[in-house]
Each structure stands twice: as C-alpha cells, then as structure tokens.
Amino acid sequence: MSKELIRLSELTMAFDGEVVLDSINLVINDKEFLTLLGPSGCGKTTTLRIIGGFVTPASGDVYFDGVRINDVPPYKRTVNTVFQKYALFPHLNVFENVAFGLKINRHEGKKLSKQEISSRVLEMLEIVSLKGFEYRDVSSLSGGQQQRVAIARALVNKPKVLLLDEPLGALDMRLRKDMQNELKRIHEAMGITFIYVTHDQEEALAMSDTVVVMDAGKIQQIGTPEQIYNEPVNAFVADFIGESNIVDGTMISDGIVEIFGRKFKCLDTGFAENAPVDVVIRPEDVDIVDVKDGMLTGTVTNITFKGVHYDVIVDFKGFKWLIQTTDLVTVGAYIGIKIDPDGIHIMSKSDYSGKF
Numbered sequence: 024m025s026k027e028l029i030r031l032s033e034l035t036m037a038f039d040g041e042v043v044l045d046s047i048n049l050v051i052n053d054k055e056f057l058t059l060l061g062p063s064g065c066g067k068t069t070t071l072r073i074i075g076g077f078v079t080p081a082s083g084d085v086y087f088d089g090v091r092i093n094d095v096p097p098y099k100r101t102v103n104t105v106f107q108k109y110a111l112f113p114h115l116n117v118f119e120n121v122a123f124g125l126k127i128n129r130h131e132g133k134k135l136s137k138q139e140i141s142s143r144v145l146e147m148l149e150i151v152s153l154k155g156f157e158y159r160d161v162s163s164l165s166g167g168q169q170q171r172v173a174i175a176r177a178l179v180n181k182p183k184v185l186l187l188d189e190p191l192g193a194l195d196m197r198l199r200k201d202m203q204n205e206l207k208r209i210h211e212a213m214g215i216t217f218i219y220v221t222h223d224q225e226e227a228l229a230m231s232d233t234v235v236v237m238d239a240g241k242i243q244q245i246g247t248p249e250q251i252y253n254e255p256v257n258a259f260v261a262d263f264i265g266e267s268n269i270v271d272g273t274m275i276s277d278g279i280v281e282i283f284g285r286k287f288k289c290l291d292t293g294f295a296e297n298a299p300v301d302v303v304i305r306p307e308d309v310d311i312v313d314v315k316d317g318m319l320t321g322t323v324t325n326i327t328f329k330g331v332h333y334d335v336i337v338d339f340k341g342f343k344w345l346i347q348t349t350d351l352v353t354v355g356a357y358i359g360i361k362i363d364p365d366g367i368h369i370m371s372k373s374d375y376s377g378k379f
C-alpha cells in the first residue's frame with residue numbers, strides 16, 4: 024500500500040484574492056483510502072477538484088504516477104467522481120445509468136461490444152450489492168440505492184482513483200453508517216485509491232487508512248485515524264476530532280505543567296521552562312472524585328445522558344469542564360476533579376480560540 028500514486032506539491036489557490044489553499048503538500052498512495060477532513064470552507068472540495076482536473080491551481084503541481092498532470096484535462100485523467108447529489112438520469116433504468124459510465128470512457132479509446140458492456144455493468148452492480156435491480160427505474164430506488172448506482176457508474180470504467188465529495192451527506196444517519204461499511208467493502212473489492220471528502224470526523228475515523236485534517240486552506244495533520252485521535256498535533260485538531268477540554272498552561276519543568284494556578288504531572292514533552300502551552304484533555308480522561316481528593320473542584324451545571332456515559336459539565340471559575348463519566352451525579356453538586364497524567368497532552372500554543 025505504500026506505492027505513491029498522486030503527489031500534490033506546494034498547491035496554492037485563491038478566489039477573488041482570498042487564499043483558499045495555502046502550500047498544500049500531500050502524497051496519496053496506490054489503493055489508499057484517504058480522507059480530507061475539515062470544517063466547511065477549509066478547502067477540501069477545491070483540493071479534490073484540482074485532483075480531478077476541474078480547477079487549475081494558481082501555483083503548485085499535481086503529479087500522477089510521477090508525471091506532472093497540471094495541463095491534462097479531466098476526461099483524460101483515470102479519475103472519476105461521486106458527488107453528494109447523485110445526478111442520475113431519471114428517464115434511464117439502473118442498467119442504462121451504469122452503462123452510461125462506459126460511454127464516457129475515453130481513456131480506453133475503444134468501443135466495447137454489447138456483451139462486454141453487459142458483463143461490466145453486471146459486475147459493478149454485483150459489487151455495489153444491486154444485482155437484480157438492472158431494470159428498476161432509478162426514481163423508484165431509496166437514497167442509499169441511488170447512491171450505489173452513482174458509485175457503480177463512476178467505477179464501471181475502472182478508474183485508478185475514485186473521488187468522493189460528501190457522498191453520504193444526503194442520507195439519514197442509519198443509512199450513512201450502513202453505507203460507510205459498504206464503501207469500505209467496495210474499496211477493498213475494487214483495489215483502487217479512494218479520496219474522500221467529509222466534515223464528519225466520525226465518518227473519517229471509521230473509514231480511512233489516512234486522514235488529512237485541514238483548516239483555513241492548510242493541512243493541520245496527516246495520520247492514521249488512531250494517530251489523529253490519540254496524538255493530535257495542535258488544539259484545532261484535538262478539538263475537531265472528538266471533544267476536548269483546551270486550557271492555557273505554563274510549563275514549570277519537563278513533566279510538570281501549571282494550569283489554573285495548580286501543578287499537574289504530565290508526560291515529558293521537551294518544552295522549555297515557563298513556555299506558554301495549550302493543554303488538551305479528553306473528557307474521558309477526567310474523573311469525578313470527592314472534593315477532598317480533587318485536584319480542582321467545581322459545580323455540576325449540566326448532565327446529558329449519552330447512552331454509554333453521561334456528558335457532565337462542571338463549572339470551575341467560569342471554565343466549563345466537559346467530563347464523560349458513568350458515575351451518577353446531580354446538577355448543583357459540588358465535586359472534585361482528577362485528571363489522569365497520561366491524559367494531559369501538551370501542545371505548542373496556537374491562536375486557535377476554540378471555534379471552527
């Protein structure tokens with residue numbers, strides 16, 4: 024899985040003088056499932072459209088298999104796209120919609136026989152679990168089934184890369200979860216590269232080999248889902264991926280950080296003494312304890328039942344701690360807070376203000 028397929032080098036893009044992509048450098052490997060993840064407007068779709076050839080970057084280069092393809096038009100790239108809006112032809116049935124994908128197959132440059140068309144369409148319908156639906160009207164299908172038709176149509180001419188731009192955005196939550204598993208299965212069955220765009224961090228973590236977290240036109244972090252979740256490189260990533268408590272801190276010495284005027288043990292980090300830092304603490308690493316055992320104390324202001332745990336908000340001098348716990352507490356209770364030293368993550372101070 025480590026052979027390079029696509030390389031984006033120093034990509035920059037601006038619309039109306041506003042920079043929307045700033046020095047994007049990214050390598051995408053053959054057969055990888057890579058997700059561009061970030062808040063609305065961070066530049067995910069623009070990056071995808073540059074790879075597809077629909078947008079020309081202001082500067083920087085795109086390489087495919089080591090060859091610069093900046094000037095190669097979309098139809099000559101072995102790349103197809105699936106959009107959130109499936110754009111199926113309502114007057115054509117499922118078979119005809121998928122077969123249409125072969126008509127726009129310009130990279131093979133040869134005409135296919137009727138038999139070949141039929142066998143390739145049926146093969147794709149089997150892969151997207153729509154065998155037997157060939158003669159159904161697309162308008163009679165559910166949203167999830169229509170999206171499978173769109174995926175089959177994009178895959179039928181065997182691209183090397185499938186670009187997926189929020190393809191599950193129009194589906195309800197249950198169907199989204201089912202389709203996430205389906206897409207993973209289809210990715211494995213096809214053995215090609217998928218580049219996926221979403222603003223949904225759970226979706227990105229669930230599906231991807233590699234997650235690229237973007238904010239304000241810049242790549243913030245590239246890593247496996249586990250790396251992104253467990254070792255966020257800055258407060259933005261920590262806050263965007265799951266929920267976090269982000270506190271201003273000062274390093275006292277290596278292994279000791281001061282927050283809210285108290286000293287806390289943390290992992291050795293190599294930050295200089297007195298360095299101002301962002302301290303990121305996941306809600307599951309904060310425990311509610313007796314007041315006498317607490318490193319900090321505060322008052323419970325909110326409790327939300329989340330199924331496996333409660334989200335508890337504890338007010339400490341105006342700072343709202345989010346704590347995930349299975350302990351039963353009540354609103355108004357005065358409680359102690361204890362933080363696991365392994366759960367105290369020290370990061371370089373950024374100007375991220377906790378809003379994305």
Ligand code: ATP
Nearest residue numbers: 038039043061062063064065066067068069070222
């Ligand atoms: P979303 O999740 O909302 O689709 P995104 O991360 O995919 O967001 P982009 O669609 O890449 O973000 O847009 C990045 C920025 O570029 C936005 O501010 C957007 O308004 C702007 N932009 C994108 N395309 C154009 C265009 N054709 N003309 C002008 N501005 C554009």
